[in-house]
Amino acid sequence: MNDPTDIVVLTTCGHLTDAHLVQGYLADNDIRAEVDGDAVSDFQIAINAGARVLVAKADLERAKALLANHDLDFAGEVDWSQVDVGDVSEE
Secondary structure, three states, rough: OOOOOOOOEEEOOOOOOHHHHHHHHHHOOOOOEEEEHHHHHHHHHHHHHEEEEEEEEHHHHHHHHHOOOOOOOOOHOOOOHOOOOOOOOOO
C-alpha cells in the first residue's frame, strides 16, 4: 500500500529537545510532525534511545529538503565555551 497519509520516520534525534526543535521548525513551514517518544522521555534519557520525528509520507520529501537547507542548533551540540554563565562566586 502506498498511501500518502501513511506516517513515516523523518529522522531520529539524539535528544528529545532536538526532536521538538525539528517539530517546531516543520510546523513553522506548514508541515505537521509528531515526536515519538514523549510518553517515555524519562526512560529515553536513561537509555539515550533518542526520539523519532514522524511526518505524513506526502510531506516527507519537502521535510527532508527543509532540514537539509537549514542549520538547526541541536541540544547535543552546545559549545559550552561560548556560553556566558555569569560570575561564579566561591563559597
